Amino acid sequence: MDARERLVASTQELLWERGYTATSPRAIQDRAGAGQGSMYHHFASKADLARAALQRTAEVERARAEELLSGPGTALERLVAYLRRERDALRGCPVGRHAADPDVIADAALRAPLDETFTWLRGRLAELVAAAFGDRVDAAALAATIVATVQGGYVLARSAGDP
Amino acid sequence: MDARERLVASTQELLWERGYTATSPRAIQDRAGAGQGSMYHHFASKADLARAALQRTAEVERARAEELLSGPGTALERLVAYLRRERDALRGCPVGRHAADPDVIADAALRAPLDETFTWLRGRLAELVAAAFGDRVDAAALAATIVATVQGGYVLARSAGDP
DNA sequence: GTCTATACGCGGATAGAC
DNA sequence: GTCTATCCGCGTATAGAC
Numbered sequence: 001m002d003a004r005e006r007l008v009a010s011t012q013e014l015l016w017e018r019g020y021t022a023t024s025p026r027a028i029q030d031r032a033g034a035g036q037g038s039m040y041h042h043f044a045s046k047a048d049l050a051r052a053a054l055q056r057t058a059e060v061e062r063a064r065a066e067e068l069l070s071g072p073g074t075a076l077e078r079l080v081a082y083l084r085r086e087r088d089a090l091r092g093c094p095v096g097r098h099a100a101d102p103d104v105i106a107d108a109a110l111r112a113p114l115d116e117t118f119t120w121l122r123g124r125l126a127e128l129v130a131a132a133f134g135d136r137v138d139a140a141a142l143a144a145t146i147v148a149t150v151q152g153g154y155v156l157a158r159s160a161g162d163p
Numbered sequence: 164m165d166a167r168e169r170l171v172a173s174t175q176e177l178l179w180e181r182g183y184t185a186t187s188p189r190a191i192q193d194r195a196g197a198g199q200g201s202m203y204h205h206f207a208s209k210a211d212l213a214r215a216a217l218q219r220t221a222e223v224e225r226a227r228a229e230e231l232l233s234g235p236g237t238a239l240e241r242l243v244a245y246l247r248r249e250r251d252a253l254r255g256c257p258v259g260r261h262a263a264d265p266d267v268i269a270d271a272a273l274r275a276p277l278d279e280t281f282t283w284l285r286g287r288l289a290e291l292v293a294a295a296f297g298d299r300v301d302a303a304a305l306a307a308t309i310v311a312t313v314q315g316g317y318v319l320a321r322s323a324g325d326p
Numbered sequence: 327g328t329c330t331a332t333a334c335g336c337g338g339a340t341a342g343a344c
Numbered sequence: 345g346t347c348t349a350t351c352c353g354c355g356t357a358t359a360g361a362c
Binding site: 017018019021022092096097098099100101102103105111114115117118119144145147148149150151152153154155156158159160161 | 180181185255259263264268274278280312314315316318319323
Binding site: 003034 | 345346347
């Protein structure tokens with residue numbers, strides 16, 4: 001892995017653990033084993049690097065979800081498989097955790113990966129809900145509720161210190 | 164309002180807007196119209212002041228919820244009243260937002276107000292769920308799901324930039 | 327109780343050598 | 345591409361005067 005890749009990967013980890021505002025360039029460099037010069041050669045700023053890292057994290061999470069949502073079984077079975085997926089609740093959601101950070105929300109390029117991920121996920125779940133339950137339910141509303149419940153589950157787990 | 168009260172109130176506001184890690188003593192002093200000396204006379208540290216502010220915020224939020232949960236109407240009507248309450252979704256939950264901050268979660272005294280608030284709320288909602296639906300539902304599970312859905316709603320609203 | 331002075335390292339870069 | 349040097353203000357206090 002070259003320096004640029006290590007910088008992105010280290011930033012992904014730190015963004016997940018600490019969030020954007022609390023992650024410093026120095027911490028990124030230390031973890032990546034790269035110097036100041038290297039980091040500022042490949043990226044214009046902390047925000048620039050964070051954009052690259054957050055985009056990649058969002059892509060990875062969408063791919064992980066899609067694997068279950070397009071897996072084997074009926075629509076309902078795939079919904080259940082997604083909901084039952086192993087989650088490290090105390091670590092929080094690598095995407096959703098950033099909704100709490102005003103510096104992320106205020107920067108359109110940093111917020112975009114969050115919005116895109118949740119919009120995509122709600123749409124994808126709504127398709128399966130519609131396939132599973134037909135017109136008996138409001139698919140978009142139920143899909144949004146499912147996503148919200150999972151995200152809120154992280155909040156409750158971390159607040160209680162209990163997965 | 165004396166200086167001590169202004170410091171606590173200003174800290175409550177800033178914790179809601181910016182979170183714990185991103186709130187500096189200077190920002191608190193500026194908003195409270197108090198000097199360094201005043202702040203460090205009344206509170207030992209930033210963490211000490213944040214504890215006082217977060218405790219008060221949690222108390223206020225519990226009181227606001229209790230007002231609706233013990234209000235007029237049947238158990239079901241009161242649950243609906245709580246769920247329909249006006250929420251400034253883009254500002255986020257003044258309590259739950261801190262679940263994303265590792266410095267809050269790592270400090271037992273800072274995490275306590277979160278845990279206490281959500282534990283209390285889940286219990287209170289479970290009583291109403293049991294009164295409304297009897298043994299047909301798992302009251303504790305449904306209560307936890309309700310709280311999670313509301314918390315997740317804040318995450319989705321802020322991610323989408325749409326209340 | 328509040329003010330001012332002082333401290334020291336970190337955050338977030340920029341500059342120029344190699 | 346990476347390194348080292350340098351910068352300036354902020355974060356988080358402590359000390360002592362008034």
